[in-house]
Amino acid sequence: MSAWSVAWLVWLAVFVVLETVALLNGTPDDTLSEHIWRWAGLHASGVWAAIRRAILAGALGWLVVHFLSAGRV
Known part of the structure; x- marks a missing residue:
C-alpha cells in the first residue's frame, strides 16, 4: 500500500470520526452536510x-x- 493510500485512509477515518461525533452530539450546524447547506x-x-x-x-x-x-x- 502506498503512502498516498495510507494518507487517504487516514483522512477518511478522521472524517468518519468527526462526522460521527457531530451526528451524536445533536448540536446544530456541525455536520458536513449542514456546513455545505450554509456555504x-x-x-x-x-x-x-x-x-x-x-x-x-x-x-x-x-x-x-x-x-x-x-x-x-
Missing part, C-alpha cells in the same frame, strides 16, 4: 445564493461524471 446558501435567497447553489450543483455533477468515467473527465 451553498440552500436556506438563503437572492442572486448570490443562486450562484452558490449553481456552483455546488456543477461541482457535484462533475464529481459524479469524473468518478463514473474513471477519471477521463
Whole structure:
C-alpha cells in the first residue's frame, strides 16, 4: 500500500470520526452536510445564493461524471 493510500485512509477515518461525533452530539450546524447547506446558501435567497447553489450543483455533477468515467473527465 502506498503512502498516498495510507494518507487517504487516514483522512477518511478522521472524517468518519468527526462526522460521527457531530451526528451524536445533536448540536446544530456541525455536520458536513449542514456546513455545505450554509456555504451553498440552500436556506438563503437572492442572486448570490443562486450562484452558490449553481456552483455546488456543477461541482457535484462533475464529481459524479469524473468518478463514473474513471477519471477521463
